[in-house]
Amino acid sequence: MSAPGKTEPTEAITRARTGDADAWGVLYREYASAIFRFCRRALPTREDAEDATMDIFAKLMRDNKLLQYDQSRSFSAWLYKVAANHCWDVLRRRKTRQDKETEDLENVPLEHPDPNQLDKLIEQRTSEEVRRALDKLGARARMALVMRYYSDMSYDEIADALGVRRAFVGVVLLRARHELRQALGQGGALAAGGTS
Amino acid sequence: MREAHNLSGDAAMQHLDEMTCLLYIERQLDRVHAQEVSAHTQDCAACRTLLRALERESRLLTRAMLEEEDALPARLARFQERAGRSMQWIWTVAFGLAATGVYALYTTYIGPLQQQLEEAGLGGSSLLSLLIFQGAFWKGWQSMIALLEVVALVTLAGFAVAFFRKRVRRGSALALVLAGFCAALLLQPVSAFASEIRKAESVGVASDETIKGDIFLFGNRVRIDGTVDGDVFLFGQNANVTGHVKGDVIAFAQILDVNGQVDGNIRAFTNTLTIRGTVGKNVLTFDELVNVESSGKIGGSLTLFVKTLNLEGNLGKDLLMFGEHLNLSGKVEGAIRMKGDLLTINSSAQVAGPIHFEGNKEPEVSPQAKLASPVDYHKMQHKPHYMEGHYYVWQVIWLAAFVLFGLVLFQLMPQFTKEAVANAERYGASFGLGVLVFFGIPIAAVIACVTVVGLFVGISTFFIWYASLYYAQLVVGALVGQSLMGRTSETWPLIGRMVVGIVIVRLATVIPAVGGWIKFAVIVWGLGATSLALYNRFQPTIANTPSTPYTPPPLPPNTTVGGMQPA
Numbered sequence: 163m164s165a166p167g168k169t170e171p172t173e174a175i176t177r178a179r180t181g182d183a184d185a186w187g188v189l190y191r192e193y194a195s196a197i198f199r200f201c202r203r204a205l206p207t208r209e210d211a212e213d214a215t216m217d218i219f220a221k222l223m224r225d226n227k228l229l230q231y232d233q234s235r236s237f238s239a240w241l242y243k244v245a246a247n248h249c250w251d252v253l254r255r256r257k258t259r260q261d262k263e264t265e266d267l268e269n270v271p272l273e274h275p276d277p278n279q280l281d282k283l284i285e286q287r288t289s290e291e292v293r294r295a296l297d298k299l300g301a302r303a304r305m306a307l308v309m310r311y312y313s314d315m316s317y318d319e320i321a322d323a324l325g326v327r328r329a330f331v332g333v334v335l336l337r338a339r340h341e342l343r344q345a346l347g348q349g350g351a352l353a354a355g356g357t358s
Numbered sequence: 359m360r361e362a363h364n365l366s367g368d369a370a371m372q373h374l375d376e377m378t379c380l381l382y383i384e385r386q387l388d389r390v391h392a393q394e395v396s397a398h399t400q401d402c403a404a405c406r407t408l409l410r411a412l413e414r415e416s417r418l419l420t421r422a423m424l425e426e427e428d429a430l431p432a433r434l435a436r437f438q439e440r441a442g443r444s445m446q447w448i449w450t451v452a453f454g455l456a457a458t459g460v461y462a463l464y465t466t467y468i469g470p471l472q473q474q475l476e477e478a479g480l481g482g483s484s485l486l487s488l489l490i491f492q493g494a495f496w497k498g499w500q501s502m503i504a505l506l507e508v509v510a511l512v513t514l515a516g517f518a519v520a521f522f523r524k525r526v527r528r529g530s531a532l533a534l535v536l537a538g539f540c541a542a543l544l545l546q547p548v549s550a551f552a553s554e555i556r557k558a559e560s561v562g563v564a565s566d567e568t569i570k571g572d573i574f575l576f577g578n579r580v581r582i583d584g585t586v587d588g589d590v591f592l593f594g595q596n597a598n599v600t601g602h603v604k605g606d607v608i609a610f611a612q613i614l615d616v617n618g619q620v621d622g623n624i625r626a627f628t629n630t631l632t633i634r635g636t637v638g639k640n641v642l643t644f645d646e647l648v649n650v651e652s653s654g655k656i657g658g659s660l661t662l663f664v665k666t667l668n669l670e671g672n673l674g675k676d677l678l679m680f681g682e683h684l685n686l687s688g689k690v691e692g693a694i695r696m697k698g699d700l701l702t703i704n705s706s707a708q709v710a711g712p713i714h715f716e717g718n719k720e721p722e723v724s725p726q727a728k729l730a731s732p733v734d735y736h737k738m739q740h741k742p743h744y745m746e747g748h749y750y751v752w753q754v755i756w757l758a759a760f761v762l763f764g765l766v767l768f769q770l771m772p773q774f775t776k777e778a779v780a781n782a783e784r785y786g787a788s789f790g791l792g793v794l795v796f797f798g799i800p801i802a803a804v805i806a807c808v809t810v811v812g813l814f815v816g817i818s819t820f821f822i823w824y825a826s827l828y829y830a831q832l833v834v835g836a837l838v839g840q841s842l843m844g845r846t847s848e849t850w851p852l853i854g855r856m857v858v859g860i861v862i863v864r865l866a867t868v869i870p871a872v873g874g875w876i877k878f879a880v881i882v883w884g885l886g887a888t889s890l891a892l893y894n895r896f897q898p899t900i901a902n903t904p905s906t907p908y909t910p911p912p913l914p915p916n917t918t919v920g921g922m923q924p925a
Contacts, residue, residue: 195430225850277407284414292422311419
């Protein structure tokens, strides 16, 4: 993916919109790795991520979905959104998505966890442990965290991709953090929002 | 803002809940609430710690996900090249097929037809003018041709816009085309409509009168004894032209007698046409009976869709007839081509060109008749058309044309097409409305034509109606394709389903005996679905205001109240 501040290949995007295969090659080389990593984070297995990456680009090229892209906005952000929608569709089709009703989402405990304990937990955990913990999360929780903290998607975009109201995106993210803390092994009380 | 229960050690203080803290560090609180949080954390160490912990958690998450560099797998690295090639292959095949279909259509069908029409004196200078028989029925076709060419260009432009423009808004391509259509309509030369109109029980042009320009005559009895410099449009029961018309005569009458002189063409939709005078150019008629009496002279060609023709006078060029019986006693300077029941050539007949006759009975030719060559007679074949090989070739060509037509329309109006396909699932409403539109629109178009002022509108309406018959089949094809391959909201997958569906629909319509009924049902169904989609487009939409719970608006970009506070 383009590094922050790096200019996006607007010329290649423009040409790709006309069906130029070479331009598609440029875009693919530029963005395939980032989209693959995104899919790798969002989907359960590496094979799933490979399939999803291929499907995403194949659909983009075959259906010329680039026509839907607003060139005044960030291309990488748009591409992440497409990838998020695709991954969520994949999970939904497999029925691995842990759908919860909106009412359920509203029932997240509004507690004050022990800040010191949380701070300590965060400090002790390595990136590797967090990645392993992420793999144990439910589909919705993992998807939400990946969208927000990997691809920096807005709350509106996350709401759109997950099919929840924007007001509940924060709840989804908080619930995901609770699941993550639990998966990290020491978050029982923290995740439940209890105070010590 | 919500506040949670107490922490030990801060018994008097209400603490921020975790949700509020998360929204605060993510800058999702509105300015007022963010300022409250900010003020609270100035005094509350526990909440400051929580904010810091949440922010560190965010950073840890981002770092964990970004840190590991997964190399692109080999099969993904190879994929791009393969995908690029497959795209080129698909486009090459698609356009190759389309070009072949169009070429075959032109060389096999339109080319020979054009030649035949030119032989019959109905020459055309372009494909579009050929398609509508340039100048055949009405001089206004010249304007129509220009208009159609403009519409064609605007349609192409709309297609290009739809194809290349980013994020084409709903219906904007269609709106562009319609706007172009309207613009072209407004740019029409007004001269075509600037004519004199007379309407009475008995109406006409007196013998001492000269009309400068065109004239429209409406009445039970129409009579032209004087001179008309332009064209004459007749609408009446009995019409008689005894004077001099320097332009064309276009007649809708029960009986038309031409005893005078017409320098231009005669285009007649009558029951009985009798020519005793002189016609300078061509005659094209749809009648039951046509008599060209011995004093009658036609300088150009004679093209007829008629039951019986008695030709005793002189014909300067070719005769093309589709009808029952030709009784020839006069002189034909050109060729004769006839498809009908019976050909009788009497002793006084003279024909300078070849005679082709396809009929049910052997021609009756008098030995005294002066013919350039014997009659080339072919007995009419009545075997079912689906027994012939070329019928299937044509089906394939038509299928290719359908696919091309659908490709253009689906790209031009993707949103409308999706709506039409969705409406096709409302079977009852689609069929009901379809029947109404199928029969109602042509009737309305004819009424518009008869009122003359609405001639252009009527003919345009008829064209749109006719095109929509094909579009209707594409809509049903797309629905059939969807039922087999699953629903889609994307344009290209929908086109793919349309192609599969239209193949099935076309196959169903060639089934002997029931195929025609299937085709009719498909057209009515699709026409109704299209009309429903159009109807829904014109319905006012009421803004939907969902009762969403409180959603804090994001802070302005330059706000200073969000973010982590120092512990």
